[in-house]
Structure formats: C-alpha cells, structure tokens
Amino acid sequence: MVENKIIEGWDVKQMAQKVALDIPDGSYVNLGIGIPEKVAAFVPEGRELIYHTENGLLGMGPVPVAGKEDPELINAGKKAVTAIPGACYFHHADSFTMIRGKHIDVCVLGALQVAENGDLANWSTGEPGAIPAVGGAMDLVAGVKTIYVITKHNTKTGEAKIVKQCSYPLTGKAVVNRLYTNLAILDITDQGLKVIEMAPGVSFDYLQAVTEAKLIA
Amino acid sequence: MINKILTSVEEAVHGIFDGATIMISGFGEAGSPIELIHALIDQGAKNLTIVSNNTGSGEVGLAALIAHKRVKKMICSFPRTANSTVFPELYKKGEIELEIVPQGTLAERIRAGGAGIPAFYTPTSVGTPLAEQKESRTFEGVTYVMEHAIKADFALVKALKADRYGNLIYNKTARNFGPIMCTAAKTTIVQTEQTVDLGALDPECVVTPGIFVQRVVQIENPAQESKLVAENRRYPW
Numbered sequence: 001m002v003e004n005k006i007i008e009g010w011d012v013k014q015m016a017q018k019v020a021l022d023i024p025d026g027s028y029v030n031l032g033i034g035i036p037e038k039v040a041a042f043v044p045e046g047r048e049l050i051y052h053t054e055n056g057l058l059g060m061g062p063v064p065v066a067g068k069e070d071p072e073l074i075n076a077g078k079k080a081v082t083a084i085p086g087a088c089y090f091h092h093a094d095s096f097t098m099i100r101g102k103h104i105d106v107c108v109l110g111a112l113q114v115a116e117n118g119d120l121a122n123w124s125t126g127e128p129g130a131i132p133a134v135g136g137a138m139d140l141v142a143g144v145k146t147i148y149v150i151t152k153h154n155t156k157t158g159e160a161k162i163v164k165q166c167s168y169p170l171t172g173k174a175v176v177n178r179l180y181t182n183l184a185i186l187d188i189t190d191q192g193l194k195v196i197e198m199a200p201g202v203s204f205d206y207l208q209a210v211t212e213a214k215l216i217a
Numbered sequence: 218m219i220n221k222i223l224t225s226v227e228e229a230v231h232g233i234f235d236g237a238t239i240m241i242s243g244f245g246e247a248g249s250p251i252e253l254i255h256a257l258i259d260q261g262a263k264n265l266t267i268v269s270n271n272t273g274s275g276e277v278g279l280a281a282l283i284a285h286k287r288v289k290k291m292i293c294s295f296p297r298t299a300n301s302t303v304f305p306e307l308y309k310k311g312e313i314e315l316e317i318v319p320q321g322t323l324a325e326r327i328r329a330g331g332a333g334i335p336a337f338y339t340p341t342s343v344g345t346p347l348a349e350q351k352e353s354r355t356f357e358g359v360t361y362v363m364e365h366a367i368k369a370d371f372a373l374v375k376a377l378k379a380d381r382y383g384n385l386i387y388n389k390t391a392r393n394f395g396p397i398m399c400t401a402a403k404t405t406i407v408q409t410e411q412t413v414d415l416g417a418l419d420p421e422c423v424v425t426p427g428i429f430v431q432r433v434v435q436i437e438n439p440a441q442e443s444k445l446v447a448e449n450r451r452y453p454w
Contacts, residue, residue: 054321055244056393057390072389083389089389091393091424093327093396096324100321100339131297131308134319136294136319138322138342138345138347139320139321139341142341169345170346173344
C-alpha cells in the first residue's frame with residue numbers, strides 16, 4: 001500500500017543539477033525556454049558546453065548586466081543574452097541545419113505529457129479556439145541527438161504527465177531519451193520506462209502509484 | 218551604373234500590390250524592418266499574405282499592419298508573443314487566416330524557395346497534427362514529410378550595412394530570417410542602418426550577396442519596437 005501523503009522530491013534547482021551532471025564535456029547544447037534554462041547554472045567546473053539558441057547564435061553566454069542589454073542580441077525566448085568569445089551568428093536555415101542535421105548533441109525541454117514510448121507533447125493542449133504556436137520544438141525533437149525532458153512528475157492538480165499515451169497533440173513520436181522529474185530520473189528503453197534514480201523518500205511503489213505509465217525497476 | 222540605394226522609404230515600397238505575398242524578417246523585434254512596414258501601411262496595399270516568424274507586438278510594425286486589416290493570411294511559427302494582442306483578437310474573430318509552420322520547416326521552405334527547390338522531405342512534425350494530409354515517404358527506414366517551398370513577391374529585410382550593389386551584413390541575432398528571405402522574393406527591399414562604399418565590406422564576410430537584393434534604403438536610427446510598445450505608441454502617429 002502506498003501512503004496517502006504527497007512527496008515533493010527534488011526542487012527545480014536539484015532537477016536542473018541532475019540534468020547538468022549528465023551532459024558530457026564538449027557538448028553542443030540547446031536549452032528550452034523556462035526551467036531548462038536553469039541547467040546552465042549547474043554545469044560542473046572544468047566542463048565546457050557550447051550553447052545553441054535557434055534564433056541564430058552558437059556560443060550563447062549568460063544574461064548581460066543591467067543596462068547592457070542589446071535588443072538585437074537575444075535568445076529563443078526573446079530575452080537579452082550575451083555572446084561568449086568564439087561565438088558565431090548565423091541565419092535560420094543554418095541554425096536548423098545544426099538542429100535537423102543532428103549536429104546538436106543535447107536538447108533539454110519541458111513537457112505537458114510524455115508517453116512510455118518516448119512520445120512528447122509540449123506545444124499545445126489542443127483546446128478548441130486556442131491559437132496554435134509551435135516555434136522550434138518539433139525541429140528540436142526531430143533532429144537533436146539526445147532529448148532530455150525536465151518536468152514536474154504530475155500536474156498541479158495531481159494528474160499524470162507520464163502516461164501510457166499522450167492525449168495532447170504530439171510534438172514528436174518516440175523522441176525522448178530521458179526524463180528528469182521531481183520524483184525520479186527515468187529512461188525510455190525498448191522494454192519500457194526504466195527507473196534510474198529516485199528522489200529521497202520515494203519508493204518504487206509510490207512512484208508507480210503516481211505514474212500512469214508502467215515502470216521498470 | 219548599378220545603384221540600388223534609394224532615398225526614401227516611399228520609393229522603397231513602391232509597387233507593392235494588393236494580394237502580394239511578403240516575407241518580413243525578424244525574430245520578435247530583433248531584425249524587424251519597422252520603418253519599411255510603416256511605409257507599407259502608408260502605401261496602402263491590402264489583402265496581403267505575410268510570411269514572418271511572429272505576428273508583432275503592441276500596435277506598431279507588423280502588429281500595426283495587421284491591425285489595419287491589410288493582412289489576409291499569416292504564415293508563421295509562433296503567433297503568440299509578449300504584448301501580442303492584435304493578431305489573437307482578429308484570429309479569434311475569424312478575420313485572419315493562419316498557417317502554422319514549425320520554425321525550422323519555415324526557414325527551410327524559404328531557403329528552398331530561394332534555391333529553386335520546389336519541395337523537400339523533413340523529419341520535423343512526423344506523427345503530429347502538422348503532418349496530417351501531407352505526403353510522406355520513407356528513406357533508409359525513417360519517415361519524412363514533404364513540405365513545399367515558399368516564394369514571395371516582396372521581402373522586407375533589416376540589415377546593418379549595405380553597399381550600392383546590395384551586399385549586406387547584419388547585426389548579431391537580428392540576422393535570423395533576413396538572408397534566406399532575400400533569396401526567396403522577386404523584389405527584396407532592405408532597410409540598413411549604414412550605407413558604405415563598394416569595397417568597404419570584406420568580400421570574405423559579406424552575408425547576403427548583392428544579387429539577392431533589389432532595393433536599399435538607409436534608416437540610420439531605426440525605432441526599437443519594444444520601446445514604442447512600452448510607450449503605448451500606435452502607428453500611424
């Protein structure tokens with residue numbers, strides 16, 4: 001029996017740190033807008049990652065100090081950034097050649113739902129009347145070599161986000177490699193969703209009870 | 218003598234006709250040719266199909282063109298942006314059409330249009346609602362969806378420097394869609410912050426070769442869209 005209490009597990013910083021530790025030195029990395037951006041703060045010292053932002057910059061640096069923002073130097077979230085020494089700018093067709101042509105090593109994205117076979121839904125809830133907006137998400141999941149998803153394990157109202165089959169419109173089919181949630185790290189394998197690590201206080205039975213998809217120990 | 222540099226934005230947008238397809242550079246405000254868009258509003262062409270990544274913000278630039286009911290259809294990847302209200306309101310009322318395209322597919326469709334490639338296969342969007350009703354094909358065991366090129370009658374593009382042959386360089390991430398849009402339009406119209414003498418641009422570093430550009434106009438200090446929006450400005454003023 002699973003106890004009827006909610007376990008918070010890792011906080012967002014700890015989740016981001018888990019992701020950062022898994023990205024090898026020398027990787028070209030694209031971080032999605034929002035929580036995925038936090039990963040950059042936790043890259044271990046001595047590891048050099050080069051950040052790609054799909055609006056046309058390889059070698060993205062941190063946010064500029066206040067007053068030094070340049071409206072023509074922004075990231076995919078349209079926020080001011082900097083360019084590191086050794087950075088380069090390019091047009092959109094080149095930028096998505098890097099993505100679709102499998103030149104980018106790792107992409108970290110958020111999710112609305114992930115299915116046990118690695119299907120990802122993260123661009124639309126499919127509500128009637130909602131204005132569709134996709135941006136570069138479908139290109140990233142189709143082209144980047146390794147796709148990491150960082151997300152809360154369940155929605156704010158307690159519904160499963162890790163599901164047997166996505167009910168929201170897909171971003172890509174069988175594209176996710178690894179999931180980092182507040183409760184666990186999970187790999188999408190040919191056999192199914194394999195538990196790699198659990199947050200302190202989380203048992204396999206608890207994790208399975210709050211996950212719609214079937215887990216493998 | 219070849220001299221593509223014109224002296225006014227009115228001349229630059231001359232001849233844009235009702236029903237034209239127009240590509241407009243920019244990713245958000247970065248690279249958006251705001252003075253050319255305002256000149257297009259003044260010029261009056263309507264029933265336009267606009268190809269641009271976003272739909273503008275506030276009531277200036279692209280959002281103002283939409284607010285003036287000049288746009289029949291938007292082809293874009295992300296029509297929602299901070300301070301973007303004009304497009305959503307018209308869309309919800311059914312007064313503007315939307316073709317939603319993944320960002321990389323949008324870029325490649327434009328690139329293909331400029332490169333004489335009528336269609337291509339891409340892995341992007343396979344298995345999603347955006348691939349429905351589209352032809353697909355399997356290469357080396359992987360499924361790809363066919364996408365058609367986009368060509369335009371006109372492109373409005375923002376650059377940093379131009380010479381009289383139309384050679385261009387851009388500023389940082391304001392480059393975004395500019396170079397590919399220049400190649401895909403019959404008439405490419407560029408606003409540049411600086412005009413320079415022939416030879417001043419290092420041939421090794423020219424980003425858009427002048428052959429892709431028909432008209433250039435200098436706008437020395439272009440308006441910053443986000444500042445105008447913060448000041449609640451509306452075009453025309």
